[in-house]
Amino acid sequence: MKLLEDRILKDxxxxxxxxxxVDNFLNHQIDAQLLDEIGREFVRLYKDEGITKVLTIExxxxxxxxxxxxxxxVPLVFAKKAKSKNIxxxxxxxxxxxxxxKRTYDITVAQKFITPxxxxxxxxxxxxxxxxxxxxxxxxxxxxxKVAGIxxxxxxxxxxxxxxxxxxxxxxxSLAIIESMSxxxxxxx
Amino acid sequence: MKLLEDRILKDxxxxxxxxxxVDNFLNHQIDAQLLDEIGREFVRLYKDEGITKVLTIExxxxxxxxxxxxxxxVPLVFAKKAKSKNIxxxxxxxxxxxxxxKRTYDITVAQKFITPxxxxxxxxxxxxxxxxxxxxxxxxxxxxxKVAGIxxxxxxxxxxxxxxxxxxxxxxxSLAIIESMSxxxxxxx
Numbered sequence: 307m308k309l310l311e312d313r314i315l316k317d318x319x320x321x322x323x324x325x326x327x328v329d330n331f332l333n334h335q336i337d338a339q340l341l342d343e344i345g346r347e348f349v350r351l352y353k354d355e356g357i358t359k360v361l362t363i364e365x366x367x368x369x370x371x372x373x374x375x376x377x378x379x380v381p382l383v384f385a386k387k388a389k390s391k392n393i394x395x396x397x398x399x400x401x402x403x404x405x406x407x408k409r410t411y412d413i414t415v416a417q418k419f420i421t422p423x424x425x426x427x428x429x430x431x432x433x434x435x436x437x438x439x440x441x442x443x444x445x446x447x448x449x450x451x452k453v454a455g456i457x458x459x460x461x462x463x464x465x466x467x468x469x470x471x472x473x474x475x476x477x478x479x480s481l482a483i484i485e486s487m488s489x490x491x492x493x494x495x
Numbered sequence: 496m497k498l499l500e501d502r503i504l505k506d507x508x509x510x511x512x513x514x515x516x517v518d519n520f521l522n523h524q525i526d527a528q529l530l531d532e533i534g535r536e537f538v539r540l541y542k543d544e545g546i547t548k549v550l551t552i553e554x555x556x557x558x559x560x561x562x563x564x565x566x567x568x569v570p571l572v573f574a575k576k577a578k579s580k581n582i583x584x585x586x587x588x589x590x591x592x593x594x595x596x597k598r599t600y601d602i603t604v605a606q607k608f609i610t611p612x613x614x615x616x617x618x619x620x621x622x623x624x625x626x627x628x629x630x631x632x633x634x635x636x637x638x639x640x641k642v643a644g645i646x647x648x649x650x651x652x653x654x655x656x657x658x659x660x661x662x663x664x665x666x667x668x669s670l671a672i673i674e675s676m677s678x679x680x681x682x683x684x
Contacts, residue, residue: 335548335572335608338565359524364554369561369571376527382558383524419524 307347307481310459311494313340320487324434324462332459333366333431344481345373348429348457351479352378355454357427359383361420361442363402363413370459371429378427383420385413385442398448402441413441415449422450433458433480436467443476455479462487463495496536496670499648500683502529509676513623513651521648522555522620533670534562537618537646540668541567544643546616548572550609550631552591552602559648560618567616572609574602574631587637591630602630604638611639622647622669625656632665644668651676652684 319327331337357378362371363385375382387402388411396417403410420426428442439456446453455477461468463483471478483495508516520526546567551560552574564571576591577600585606592599609615617631628645635642644666650657652672660667672684 329605330608331570334575334605335570336561336564338561338571339568341561342565365557365573365575368554368557372525372527372530372558372561373565375525376531376562379528381520381524382527384554386523386554416518416523419519 307344309340309343310482313337314460314482314484315492318492320489320492324465324487326432326460326462326484326487326492328460336369338369341370341373344370344459345377347481348374348427348479349377352427352454352457355427356425357454358424359420359426360429361385361415361426361446362429363387363438363442366432367430370431374427374429374457383415385415385445387411387413398445400441400444400448403435403437413445415445417449420446420449420451424449424451425454426451427454427457429457431459433461433467433478434465436471439467439471457481460484496533498529498532499671502526503649503671503673504681507681509678509681513654513676515621515649515651515673515676515681517649525558527558530559530562533559533648534566536670537563537616537668538566541616541643541646544616545614546643547613548609548615549618550574550604550615550635551618552576552627552631555621556619559620563616563618563646572604574604574634576600576602587634589630589633589637592624592626602634604634606638609635609638609640613638613640614643615640616643616646618646620648622650622656622667623654625660628656628660646670649673 360371360375360382371382397414399414458480461480461483463485468478485495486493549560549564549571586603588603647669650669650672652674657667674684675682
């Protein structure tokens with residue numbers, strides 16, 4: 307998506323440790339108009355898949371995912387990190403390794419919100435190693451729900467997570483795939 | 496907002512400890528169409544205030560706030576809970592007491608995203624005692640930014656937080672104000 311690639315080139319900042327900071331337009335300060343365009347782009351890609359719900363993980367996936375859900379006309383469900391006091395009853399739980407924080411944490415979704423009748427589109431802002439995604443896919447599997455595909459704003463292609471999922475047969479659509487990045491520049495696939 | 500009040504009556508569940516669960520349409524599973532209507536309602540209330548940015552706190556405020564930001568045509572900034580590894584440079588920090596979790600935690604916003612030139616609309620899903628809001632207001636004060644007002648989806652009026660803020664001179668617009676609730680029913684102001 308050229309609009310997103312151009313914005314990354316203009317406002318993204320490369321940091322040591324393979325970090326791309328996009329905090330001024332995507333995940334701390336958020337350009338709502340850009341997110342609406344991003345939402346429409348994911349819908350263009352997935353509108354014929356019979357999606358019943360959008361699934362994401364708190365917190366930086368939520369703003370993007372709600373735009374996708376709105377344009378698709380379906381609900382959004384977001385997985386909660388850590389033990390939530392406000393989820394009663396039955397929950398699905400999985401573990402996620404965070405690339406950014408170098409630790410493992412639990413994610414949970416109330417069972418009533420994902421059923422075998424669901425066909426899900428999983429949305430997130432970044433994909434690096436793909437570890438966060440495996441936790442969400444695990445929850446979908448436990449629920450018996452189908453996964454239509456995965457939608458990622460920015461994939462760090464050089465970290466292999468997206469390609470590993472594609473090799474497993476998942477449809478992974480990333481609006482910007484970074485093949486390499488350094489303080490000298492960013493190269494898209 | 497009748498649409499929201501009706502939805503609360505239909506899908507909200509009262510729990511012990513003054514908890515109102517709206518997890519099937521507002522803050523775990525989210526009705527994106529409803530949130531768009533909520534966003535439009537807040538814009539109807541605040542569109543003439545010269546708002547430059549919408550401010551909220553992760554995570555359950557984000558989906559609502561991005562809809563408000565989109566319809567207002569301004570960016571959204573969300574305060575992050577706990578120490579964030581991805582906020583470098585100067586940050587504003589404050590403390591928040593959580594009604595739900597009965598503990599205090601830090602919230603942070605990068606200083607570059609709130610300046611004295613800003614006039615903010617603060618959005619959140621719930622207001623109970625108002626403690627979360629004081630943390631956000633503290634950050635606005637530290638930044639020297641003006642606060643046009645506060646927009647809340649569901650105010651638990653009987654807990655007094657909204658009225659205390661109104662008494663201090665803040666404009667607080669809540670789309671549903673609950674005067675009393677029990678397992679027998681919910682009464683709106």
